[in-house]
Amino acid sequence: MNIFMLGWEFPPFISGGLGTACYGLTRALSDLGHRVIFVLPQTVSTEFTTHVTLRTPAAVKGFIPGVTSYRLDEFDNVEFRSVPSTLKPYGPAGPGGMETVHHTGSTVTSETTDPHAPTTAGVSGSVISTGSKNLNAVAHYDGDMVGETERYAAVAVALARNENFDVVHAHDWMTYPAGIAVAQVYRKPLVVHVHSTEFDRSGEHVNQRIYDIERRGVHMADRVIAVSHFTRNLLLGRYGISPDRVEVVHNAIDTNGKLPLPSTIRRDEKIVLFLGRITMQKGPEYFLQAAKLVLQHEKNVRFVMAGSGDMARGMIELAAELGIGQKVVFTGFLRGDDVDRVYKMADLYVMPSVSEPFGIAPLEALSHDVPVIISKQSGVSEILTHVLKVDFWDTHEMANKIIAVLRHPPLQATLREHGSFEVNRLTWKDAAGGCVQAYGMAMGQYGRKRP
Amino acid sequence: MASVCFYFQVHQPYRLRRYSVFDTDHNYFDDTKNGEICRKVATKCYLPANQCILDMIRVHEGRFRCAYSITGVALDQFATYHPEVLDSFKRLADTGCVEFLAETYYHSLSFLYSREEFNAQIELHQKKMMELFGKKSTVFRNTELIYNNDVARAAHELGYKAVIAEGADHLLGHRSPNFVYHPPGQQISVLLKNYRLSDDIAFRFGNRGWAEWPLSTEKFAGWVNQVNGCGYTVNLFMDYETFGEHQWTDTGIFEFLYHLPGAVMSLPENDFKMPSEVVAAYPPIGEFDAPHLISWADTERDLSAWLGNAMQSNALQELFNLEQAVKAKKDPELLHDWRRLTTSDHFYYMCTKYFADGDVHKYFNPYESPYDSYINFMNVLDNVAARIR
Numbered sequence: 001m002n003i004f005m006l007g008w009e010f011p012p013f014i015s016g017g018l019g020t021a022c023y024g025l026t027r028a029l030s031d032l033g034h035r036v037i038f039v040l041p042q043t044v045s046t047e048f049t050t051h052v053t054l055r056t057p058a059a060v061k062g063f064i065p066g067v068t069s070y071r072l073d074e075f076d077n078v079e080f081r082s083v084p085s086t087l088k089p090y091g092p093a094g095p096g097g098m099e100t101v102h103h104t105g106s107t108v109t110s111e112t113t114d115p116h117a118p119t120t121a122g123v124s125g126s127v128i129s130t131g132s133k134n135l136n137a138v139a140h141y142d143g144d145m146v147g148e149t150e151r152y153a154a155v156a157v158a159l160a161r162n163e164n165f166d167v168v169h170a171h172d173w174m175t176y177p178a179g180i181a182v183a184q185v186y187r188k189p190l191v192v193h194v195h196s197t198e199f200d201r202s203g204e205h206v207n208q209r210i211y212d213i214e215r216r217g218v219h220m221a222d223r224v225i226a227v228s229h230f231t232r233n234l235l236l237g238r239y240g241i242s243p244d245r246v247e248v249v250h251n252a253i254d255t256n257g258k259l260p261l262p263s264t265i266r267r268d269e270k271i272v273l274f275l276g277r278i279t280m281q282k283g284p285e286y287f288l289q290a291a292k293l294v295l296q297h298e299k300n301v302r303f304v305m306a307g308s309g310d311m312a313r314g315m316i317e318l319a320a321e322l323g324i325g326q327k328v329v330f331t332g333f334l335r336g337d338d339v340d341r342v343y344k345m346a347d348l349y350v351m352p353s354v355s356e357p358f359g360i361a362p363l364e365a366l367s368h369d370v371p372v373i374i375s376k377q378s379g380v381s382e383i384l385t386h387v388l389k390v391d392f393w394d395t396h397e398m399a400n401k402i403i404a405v406l407r408h409p410p411l412q413a414t415l416r417e418h419g420s421f422e423v424n425r426l427t428w429k430d431a432a433g434g435c436v437q438a439y440g441m442a443m444g445q446y447g448r449k450r451p
Numbered sequence: 452m453a454s455v456c457f458y459f460q461v462h463q464p465y466r467l468r469r470y471s472v473f474d475t476d477h478n479y480f481d482d483t484k485n486g487e488i489c490r491k492v493a494t495k496c497y498l499p500a501n502q503c504i505l506d507m508i509r510v511h512e513g514r515f516r517c518a519y520s521i522t523g524v525a526l527d528q529f530a531t532y533h534p535e536v537l538d539s540f541k542r543l544a545d546t547g548c549v550e551f552l553a554e555t556y557y558h559s560l561s562f563l564y565s566r567e568e569f570n571a572q573i574e575l576h577q578k579k580m581m582e583l584f585g586k587k588s589t590v591f592r593n594t595e596l597i598y599n600n601d602v603a604r605a606a607h608e609l610g611y612k613a614v615i616a617e618g619a620d621h622l623l624g625h626r627s628p629n630f631v632y633h634p635p636g637q638q639i640s641v642l643l644k645n646y647r648l649s650d651d652i653a654f655r656f657g658n659r660g661w662a663e664w665p666l667s668t669e670k671f672a673g674w675v676n677q678v679n680g681c682g683y684t685v686n687l688f689m690d691y692e693t694f695g696e697h698q699w700t701d702t703g704i705f706e707f708l709y710h711l712p713g714a715v716m717s718l719p720e721n722d723f724k725m726p727s728e729v730v731a732a733y734p735p736i737g738e739f740d741a742p743h744l745i746s747w748a749d750t751e752r753d754l755s756a757w758l759g760n761a762m763q764s765n766a767l768q769e770l771f772n773l774e775q776a777v778k779a780k781k782d783p784e785l786l787h788d789w790r791r792l793t794t795s796d797h798f799y800y801m802c803t804k805y806f807a808d809g810d811v812h813k814y815f816n817p818y819e820s821p822y823d824s825y826i827n828f829m830n831v832l833d834n835v836a837a838r839i840r
Contacts (some may be wrong), residue, residue, distance in 0.1 A: 297472060399472070414762050
């Protein structure tokens, strides 16, 4: 099968689990013999410092000025196209981000400003674009990104003209407009893959424009893939999709059969790790409140918060307010070897997410032999049994469990032993198989819908 | 001639309440939940089943006979939460057709950790039997039928005439569980559970996917009759909660129980015997050699349900490490609390075997996970330790 896949991050350009998921999925699809054209909204730099080893890009074909095309050696059947863009969907976009993007000389024209409008022009006809007129019209924060999604859609449509594909697969809201446009212009079925929703990221304070894009995306799609039952339920409840259109494909992890090296660091202090974006969704304040409670009973413990995000400064202040500033370390955003290193140092990983569609990081922790506490408000808790689970708001219980893990080596040993066994059973191959099944259903439905 | 020997196990643990590391009080047990469960099981099982057995004894004019083993912690909870259950057991005792086996008061694994505590708990249980039913037991059963040659020796030293064990295939080989055996070099008799026929009732009775479903009393009596000539006694040992709780009333389990004696005794050479009568009637025909520990649990018939992972052995070890210090305190309440922690169920809840698959272990587990149960138990144990210091 030929898949036209729209993503927005890919190792090494990741801010969260989505890039990791796209990496695992595309590689497994490639291994299964499917051909993937993967479109990225970012310029590829040569600075490869991630924990995922990427080889040098091979052939660079320039279909479109400004679009880079390359191949990764380990991905036999995956081609990458990247579009210069500044999509930063998970963090507040900085002001003026748009000015740095120049989009000159492309074949993209600006005949229509509505990327969702069905086009009658067909493959060779007009494509969709964003002119500077639009860009100026949109507001500063979400406007930047919403405008970007439209421009990304235009480029994707142009890019798709030279491609041969059976199905369009779009990952998360930033790519939905592009997915819808490509699917409509080239008359192909659309599968959208929901890795997170606006309700996860923003709680009840949803950005209406983003919600609208998400809603439109999941309704226009022929099939919807949710990363968990947690997310599926949210889609049914908040987006009004009919249950028979959504299926669950859980994420996985690449363990490569490698055993983690035992930590050689000798120390008296135990380390409890938070690793993830420091944003509302991830519940960093609950981690600190639990830390405060733990420190009342256990002195030799340090809490490490690895990650960046709009709440990072606030958390530094909160740690100080709680009087535990000297026991909490903020590392900033970690990449590559540093991620490995911090896992190896950790005695325990805690994911206190308020609303976590999936949560790949706990799988990474388990594959590094680190025991894990996760919030029950997460998709990953559906597939893990050998972990400790708490409600994110129950900081007393979180502290109770943190202390238990720190105090009782037999608990750590049992969690590790069974946890690593369990995590090894989760494979991207199974996840890719789930996607292929969804493609098949989307194609079948599409055929019936439009004979 | 085939005898049918029923023994029903009656047990309810004192379940712990959620006890966090931040708790400091000494109220470890979940009175509300324990009371609820006790009353629920009494209504669904103990009271109707006792009535059924009483009726059977009367209808068959004393020719139906059976045995119970009731733990001290179950009896204590009946007294607190539903005294009517005690009265109904007393009525059964008064018929003279029911006997009560000896076991550890707290349904504990003490045999594995402290012979002193093991003996003490059996003695406590015997006192309770005398007090409630006016009889001393002559047959011993260890918690969860945990057994080896040493258990037999210990029971013999305490004066018991017989001990109950699982009829484990790997020890019996081609031999039948339907005879009485003795341990190597010992005089005490061993009664072995016929697990096939026992489990047909206890586990498979209501299973519509089972080839023998529905199980009629005639069919079952036919299987009993097949024993004639190659055995003396069919030992049907099972949890009493089989009736009405594990097998619901609508499976017809009570009707089955009620009509079984008639079906079995339609062959005049068949009868029902209590364990002590089996021992008196049939001499041991050979050796049952159990150098290693066995039990009646799971397919493994070993100790892995209570001692299968590091958490379980750690919790048990830490618990029994406190024994002498707890006793030295001479504080009856502290000792009773500590002893209620020796109940095997606490360690069963920590079992990680099959946990991911969800099965019988999950059904009996009040915790969301074995890890939660370990954490809770260790928090309680920490508090017990603090009371000693």
